[in-house]
Amino acid sequence: MIELDRVAYSYGGGELFSDVTLTLAPGSFQFLTGPSGSGKTTLMKLCYGELRSTSGHVRLFGQNAREMGRDDIALCRRKIGVVHQDCQFLDHLTVAENIALPLTVAGRGAEAADYLADLMAWVGLTHQANQLPPELSGGERQRAALARAVIVSPDVIIADEPTGNIDWEMSQRLLRLLVELNRMGRTVLIATHDLNLIRAAKAQVQSRVLRLTGRRLQVAGVDL
Amino acid sequence: MNGLFRYIAVLAGDPQADRTVPPTGFTARLTVFTAGAMAFLAVFALALSLATGRIADRWESELARTATLRISAPMDQLDAQQAAALTVLETTPGIASARALTAEEQKALLEPWFGPDLPVESLPIPRLIEIVETEEGYDPAGLRARLQAEVPGAVLDDHTRWRDPLIAAAHRLRLLAVVAVVLIGMATAAMITLAAQAALAANAQVIRVMRLVGAQDMYIAGAFVRRFTLRGLMGAVSGTLAGMVAVLLLPSTEVAGGFLTGLSFQGLGWLVPLAIPPLAAIVAFFATRAAALRTLRDLS
Numbered sequence: 001m002i003e004l005d006r007v008a009y010s011y012g013g014g015e016l017f018s019d020v021t022l023t024l025a026p027g028s029f030q031f032l033t034g035p036s037g038s039g040k041t042t043l044m045k046l047c048y049g050e051l052r053s054t055s056g057h058v059r060l061f062g063q064n065a066r067e068m069g070r071d072d073i074a075l076c077r078r079k080i081g082v083v084h085q086d087c088q089f090l091d092h093l094t095v096a097e098n099i100a101l102p103l104t105v106a107g108r109g110a111e112a113a114d115y116l117a118d119l120m121a122w123v124g125l126t127h128q129a130n131q132l133p134p135e136l137s138g139g140e141r142q143r144a145a146l147a148r149a150v151i152v153s154p155d156v157i158i159a160d161e162p163t164g165n166i167d168w169e170m171s172q173r174l175l176r177l178l179v180e181l182n183r184m185g186r187t188v189l190i191a192t193h194d195l196n197l198i199r200a201a202k203a204q205v206q207s208r209v210l211r212l213t214g215r216r217l218q219v220a221g222v223d224l
Numbered sequence: 225m226n227g228l229f230r231y232i233a234v235l236a237g238d239p240q241a242d243r244t245v246p247p248t249g250f251t252a253r254l255t256v257f258t259a260g261a262m263a264f265l266a267v268f269a270l271a272l273s274l275a276t277g278r279i280a281d282r283w284e285s286e287l288a289r290t291a292t293l294r295i296s297a298p299m300d301q302l303d304a305q306q307a308a309a310l311t312v313l314e315t316t317p318g319i320a321s322a323r324a325l326t327a328e329e330q331k332a333l334l335e336p337w338f339g340p341d342l343p344v345e346s347l348p349i350p351r352l353i354e355i356v357e358t359e360e361g362y363d364p365a366g367l368r369a370r371l372q373a374e375v376p377g378a379v380l381d382d383h384t385r386w387r388d389p390l391i392a393a394a395h396r397l398r399l400l401a402v403v404a405v406v407l408i409g410m411a412t413a414a415m416i417t418l419a420a421q422a423a424l425a426a427n428a429q430v431i432r433v434m435r436l437v438g439a440q441d442m443y444i445a446g447a448f449v450r451r452f453t454l455r456g457l458m459g460a461v462s463g464t465l466a467g468m469v470a471v472l473l474l475p476s477t478e479v480a481g482g483f484l485t486g487l488s489f490q491g492l493g494w495l496v497p498l499a500i501p502p503l504a505a506i507v508a509f510f511a512t513r514a515a516a517l518r519t520l521r522d523l524s
Contacts, residue, residue, distance in 0.1 A: 050436075070520075071440040078438035088433045092246040104244065105439035148437065 001026055001156055001187055002047050002080075007056035009042055016042055020056070020217040022210065024156060024189055029182045029205050031198050032191040033220065034212035040191040043212060044160050047189065048080045049073040061155075078106055081149030083159035087141045089133035095144050096120065096129040102152045115151055123147045123177065139170035146177055156187040163194055171197055179205045244434060245427060245447040251419040255452055258415040259459025259504050260466070266408045267467025267497045268487075273401030274496065275487045280394035283387060289361070290383065293322075293353040297377035306351045309375045313355060316370070318362030325352045412456070412504060413511040420452050420515040424523075431523055445516035449509060456508025460501040468497055 001024050008018035016039040024030070024047065032040050045051040046058055049065055058065040060076045068076070081102075089098045097104075099119065100112035120126050123143040128136060136144060142162055149157055157178065163171035175197060182188045182205055192198065201207055209220040293313070297305045306324055313322035325333075330352060331344045364382050371378040424431070434444050471488050489496065 070435075071442075074435060074438050074440040077436065082436055084436075088436060090244060090246070090430055090433055093243065097243070101244065101434070102437040105434060105437055105443055152438070 001061060003057075003059040004043075004046060004053075005057040005059070007046060007053040007058060009039065009046065009051070010054045011042070015054075015215060017212060017215045017217065018055075020212075022047075022217060024187050026155070026187055027182070027185055029179075029188045029201070029207040030190070031201070031207060031209045032189060032212060033193065033195075033198070033209060036193075038212045039215075040212055041160055043217070044082075044158050044189070044191055047156075047158055048082055049076055078102065078152055079155045081146075081152070081154035081157045083142070083145045083149045083157070083162045085161035085164045087133070087145040089141070089144070091133050094130050094132060095125060095136065098133060099144060099148045099151055101148060106152065108152075112151070119147050119151055124173075138165040139167070139173075142166055142170070142174055143177075146174060150181060150186075154186070156189070157181060159188070159190045161191055161193070163192065163197055168196070172200065175201055175204070242447050242450060245430060245451065251423040251426075252451075252455055255416055255419045255455040255508070256459035256462075258419070259412060259456040259508065260463035261459075262408045262412040262415075263460040263463030263500045263504055264467040264470075265463075266405055266500050267464055267471060269401045269404040269408060270497055270500075271471050271487050271489060273398050273405070274489060274493050276394045276398040276401060278490070279486065280391050280398065283391050283394065289320075289357040289359075291355040291357070291364075292381045292383070293355060293371070294379045294381060295351040295353070295375065295377050296379070299348055301377070302351055305375050305377050306353070309353055309371065309378050312367075312370055312374055313353065316362055316367055318358050318360050320356045320358045322353055322355050325354060409503070409507055413507045416452055416456060416508050416511045417515045420448060420512040421519055423452075424448060424516060424519040428523060431520065441517060441520045444520060445513060448516045449512045452512040453505050453509045457501055457505040460504030464497050464500045468494070 002022075003024075004020055004022040007020045007022075009016045020043065022043070032043065034040050042051060046053055046065075047060075049058075049060055049068065052058075052066060060068070060073075061079060063072065063076070065073070090101070093101070096116055100109065100116055103109055103112045103115075116129075117126070120129055123146060125140060125144055125147065128140055128144075133141065133144070142165070146159070146162065149159075159178065162174055162178075166174070171194065178188055178190065179201065190197075190201075198207075198209055211218050211220040293309055295302065295305050295309055310322055310324065313319050327344050330349060331340075331342060333352075334342055334344070334349070364380065368380050371380060431444055468489075474488050
């Protein structure tokens with residue numbers, strides 16, 4: 001689905017990482033860890049085409065990302081649900097409208113009514129549907145971001161520090177949602193510092209942990 | 225044809241898409257005001273263009289087939305020379321009619337300069353003969369040669385000397401009015417482009433989020449294009465109506481006289497300014513579309 005082959009990324013004259021090879025195979029569940037500033041977010045942006053690698057090859061659903069235009073990348077994004085740490089909402093739209101946004105921009109706004117109620121119940125935001133994003137708590141925002149990421153039934157879900165601003169109980173709830181999506185066949189990649197979250201996930205789903213450190217990506221051992 | 229359908233699709237768009245772009249405050253008001261002011265000015269430029277066109281046409285048609293013969297001679301020879309001149313003119317091919325102005329007509333011509341009590345009969349004032357050509361026209365050089373031989377005091381004035389510069393000036397004025405309309409269109413496009421760019425720059429985060437969820441450039445641009453096209457149209461409708469009312473309220477010829485009072489539209493000419501709002505909308509559409517696609521490219 002998404003493949004990075006000996007990818008390097010340089011920023012501001014310095015190399016952030018190099019020789020990174022990563023495959024997001026269908027149905028896989030992977031964690032990406034590493035110290036702050038190691039390039040986790042950058043690596044994830046390469047995975048959904050927001051950035052272009054300095055060298056190496058990135059393939060998104062079989063296409064070479066370097067040869068894709070902005071509109072091709074946009075079409076790819078409809079198969080990738082992204083959950084940002086800061087959620088990235090449109091603050092002038094209601095929570096329900098934000099969650100339906102991927103369908104709206106895909107010209108499938110009319111379908112939103114079919115999914116929206118169930119989806120909002122699934123993430124526990126039924127009563128917040130008509131609120132504006134700034135009125136939500138951190139946990140509610142993360143769940144709304146997850147709902148927006150999955151409303152178009154994407155093949156891949158990429159979540160960047162989805163539990164960074166929420167308490168342990170809410171983290172567990174979000175994790176359960178992601179595990180449930182993975183069981184439904186979705187590919188999941190989560191960037192996190194939270195080792196407890198990784199341990200909790202390993203108890204529920206077969207997963208792999210990757211560690212980005214020293215400008216290289218390595219598979220982490222079992223001694224997390 | 226496909227291109228046309230594409231443009232229509234952008235304009236028709238998705239009403240939900242327009243909600244994704246937040247209200248853009250001052251850029252909205254700037255666009256409406258600019259389109260309105262430019263449309264107001266365009267109405268006057270059009271009125272000027274049409275009026276000068278009418279004047280040029282009138283001068284051309286009314287003066288082109290007329291000429292004046294002036295006979296300057298001693299008082300005792302005037303009648304004889306006038307009769308000889310009329311005989312020459314009546315036998316000249318291409319002249320439809322020739323008529324000597326009466327003493328009252330000459331008096332009326334001189335009245336603005338000398339007052340109503342001028343004793344025309346007792347003054348050595350040249351006699352004037354008004355000549356009207358046929359459609360084929362006459363040969364001025366040939367007529368001058370005959371007059372020189374038979375009426376030594378006659379001078380033929382076919383109005384060319386002063387008519388041509390006036391008509392040229394009227395044509396030039398009409399051209400300038402057309403240039404003014406074009407400049408107004410370009411200034412409108414420039415202002416709307418700036419407003420659209422400001423709106424897009426202010427919404428960089430909105431654009432980023434829309435891209436994140438899979439919006440293509442034309443979808444994002446469409447939301448801005450529809451908004452600015454509608455504002456351009458609204459402003460132009462207001463400005464055009466205000467301009468037409470202002471032209472309508474210009475003083476009538478009977479009251480003030482002079483060239484400027486003929487500035488009003490006439491007959492079907494009143495329909496011409498109605499083309500301004502759709503043209504302004506078209507200008508707004510393409511200006512915003514170009515600005516949006518350029519800004520989206522720069523933001524990537």
